[in-house]
Amino acid sequence: METKIDFRMATIHDLDSIVKMLADDPLGSQREVYEQPLPNSYLEAFNAITSDPNNELVVACIGNEVIGIQQITFTPYLTYQGGWRATIEGVRTSPSVRGKGIGTKLIQWAIDRSKERGCHLVQLTTDKKRGDALRFYERLGFVASHEGMKLKI
Amino acid sequence: METKIDFRMATIHDLDSIVKMLADDPLGSQREVYEQPLPNSYLEAFNAITSDPNNELVVACIGNEVIGIQQITFTPYLTYQGGWRATIEGVRTSPSVRGKGIGTKLIQWAIDRSKERGCHLVQLTTDKKRGDALRFYERLGFVASHEGMKLKI
Numbered sequence: 332m333e334t335k336i337d338f339r340m341a342t343i344h345d346l347d348s349i350v351k352m353l354a355d356d357p358l359g360s361q362r363e364v365y366e367q368p369l370p371n372s373y374l375e376a377f378n379a380i381t382s383d384p385n386n387e388l389v390v391a392c393i394g395n396e397v398i399g400i401q402q403i404t405f406t407p408y409l410t411y412q413g414g415w416r417a418t419i420e421g422v423r424t425s426p427s428v429r430g431k432g433i434g435t436k437l438i439q440w441a442i443d444r445s446k447e448r449g450c451h452l453v454q455l456t457t458d459k460k461r462g463d464a465l466r467f468y469e470r471l472g473f474v475a476s477h478e479g480m481k482l483k484i
Numbered sequence: 485m486e487t488k489i490d491f492r493m494a495t496i497h498d499l500d501s502i503v504k505m506l507a508d509d510p511l512g513s514q515r516e517v518y519e520q521p522l523p524n525s526y527l528e529a530f531n532a533i534t535s536d537p538n539n540e541l542v543v544a545c546i547g548n549e550v551i552g553i554q555q556i557t558f559t560p561y562l563t564y565q566g567g568w569r570a571t572i573e574g575v576r577t578s579p580s581v582r583g584k585g586i587g588t589k590l591i592q593w594a595i596d597r598s599k600e601r602g603c604h605l606v607q608l609t610t611d612k613k614r615g616d617a618l619r620f621y622e623r624l625g626f627v628a629s630h631e632g633m634k635l636k637i
Contacts, residue, residue, distance in 0.1 A: 353563055362564050376566030385536065386559065404559050406539065410506055410574050411515050413529030418571075421563050446637055453637055456609065456630035468633050477609035479630025480621050484599055484606055 334393055336433065338440045341388040341400070346377050348397040349390070352423045358458065359423075387444070391424075391437055398425040399437045405448050417445035419455040438471055487546055489586065491593045494541040494553070499530050501550040502543070505576045511611065512576075540597070544577075544590055551578040552590045558601050570598035572608040591624055 341349060350373050354363035364370050380386045380402065391399030401422045407415050419441050424433045445453050456479030457464040465475060494502060503526050507516035517523050533539045533555065544552030554575045560568050572594050577586045598606045609632030610617040618628060 349562060359563070364565055370565055372566035373562060374566075376560045376562050376568075379560035379568075380562070383538065383560070385538070388562070402561060404557075406557050406571075406573075407529045407532035407536070408555060408574060409502060409526060409529050409533070409541070410512070412517055412523055413525035413527075415529075415532075418559075420559075421561060442635070442637060450637060453635045454609070454633065456607070456632050458630050460629075465631055465633075471635070473633035473635045475631040475633050476613075477611055477632025477634060478618055478628040479609050479632035480607065480618075480626035480628050481630065482595070482606045482624070482626045484595060484603065 334431070336398070336436060337392045338389060338437075339392070341377075341381070341390045343377065345390050345397055346373060349388075349400050352397070352400055352425060353421065355426065356423060358460070389437075389440065389444075391433060391440075393428070396425075398428045399423065399433050401437050401441060403441050403444060405445070405450065411451055414451040415449055416452045416454055417441065417448065417450040419453065422455075434467060435471065438468075442471075487584070489551070489589060490545045491542060491590075492545070494530075494534070494543045496530065498543050498550055499526060502541075502553050505550070505553055505578060506574065508579065509576060511613070542590075542593065542597075544586060544593075546581070549578075551581045552576065552586050554590050554594060556594050556597060558598070558603065564604055567604040568602055569605045569607055570594065570601065570603040572606060575608075587620060588624065591621075595624075 350369055351365050353359045354365035380388050385405045387403045389401050390397045402420045404418045405415055422437060442453055457468060503522055504518050506512045507518035533541050538558045540556045542554050543550045555573045557571045558568055575590060595606055
């Protein structure tokens with residue numbers, strides 16, 4: 332029997348689980364701070380995200396446990412005759428469920444949600460150091476047509 | 485004497501010039517429609533962009549002429565301890581001023597503005613078919629550390 336996964340918008344009660352998941356990652360461990368109480372900057376960002384109608388912080392849960400997270404940003408552009416795009420960022424799944432297709436379901440949920448919101452394109456960037464991620468997204472139909480360029484300021 | 489360039493937020497009176505510039509481009513010519521009156525979808529997108537405090541549509545002008553455009557989106561994320569990022573998109577310069585460093589000034593303006601807005605990172609994606617763009621952004625300090633993946637929906 333397949334495990335039932337619920338997708339919903341994150342609430343403040345999920346913030347601890349989310350930050351823990353972000354910190355429990357080879358790249359995240361170098362840049363996140365998971366401690367009690369949580370650094371206030373996480374709370375400020377959470378409030379900024381969840382009060383913005385063009386940002387959605389989504390959690391995937393099995394029962395009461397958060398086992399996957401992602402943020403979707405909806406952006407209006409003039410290009411493509413004034414088309415909206417969805418950008419997916421901060422996709423993580425719990426190590427306890429890895430290999431069970433949770434990541435695929437998360438992204439599929441984001442794609443469906445982006446269609447509901449009238450987007451013509453879903454986009455994301457993936458660090459070239461995350462070798463498996465590129466193939467994962469290619470299997471879902473994404474095309475690595477662009478260079479993802481970053482500048483720390 | 486160096487030509488004076490003014491940067492400002494776009495107004496509705498700039499929309500015609502902006503769409504014309506988006507359409508006057510090897511990739512844009514395949515996906516934009518520049519005609520009179522402008523398709524309403526551009527007006528709707530313009531209103532969505534300019535009414536969103538986290539989106540800025542910027543024009544570069546010499547006198548009354550729009551000679552460069554870009555859109556900057558400011559997004560709060562939980563990653564990097566709740567850091568804000570700026571995403572630059574839709575950068576175009578008029579053919580009449582190409583080779584005069586207008587593109588560099590546009591991006592430098594976006595970087596300065598992103599610092600003002602408290603961002604820790606500026607990001608963009610550039611189509612791998614735009615050969616010169618990669619080197620242009622690398623000269624400005626951007627690192628092609630990520631794959632930019634797109635899925636049409």
